[in-house]
Amino acid sequence: MKRTDLYEYQHYCVDFLKSHPEAMLILEMGLGKSAISLTAILDLMFDRFDVGKTLVIAPLRVARTVWPEERETWEYASFLQMSVMVGDAKQRAAALRAQADVYVINRDNVKWLTDY
Numbered sequence: 001m002k003r004t005d006l007y008e009y010q011h012y013c014v015d016f017l018k019s020h021p022e023a024m025l026i027l028e029m030g031l032g033k034s035a036i037s038l039t040a041i042l043d044l045m046f047d048r049f050d051v052g053k054t055l056v057i058a059p060l061r062v063a064r065t066v067w068p069e070e071r072e073t074w075e076y077a078s079f080l081q082m083s084v085m086v087g088d089a090k091q092r093a094a095a096l097r098a099q100a101d102v103y104v105i106n107r108d109n110v111k112w113l114t115d116y
Helices: 008-019 033-046 060-073 089-097 107-115
Strands: 054-058 082-085 102-106
Touching (some): 008 033, 033 060, 054 107, 060 082, 060 102, 082 089, 089 107
Parallel strands (some): 082 102
């Protein structure tokens, strides 16, 4: 899919996230939170150069499958290097050491990450 495939409300959300350093995106399931966030991350990293790396905290299923699938779904984002930090401690540590633009972790492992 292309950036032009985003709906008008999704473009609004992307612009909102980019213009507010502290923001929360609350939408119902299936309305494109991952695509919106991914688009905002891309713009902040590669258009504005305001962000170097991004940490995404999500429920386990979303961290493990949705974010990597979204990256592949949106052709303009497929070049992003993504590291998913799920699995046992050894797997998470390896994923954290990997060179990536976006690091994705599930909520239950945030304490592990801060302790690491």
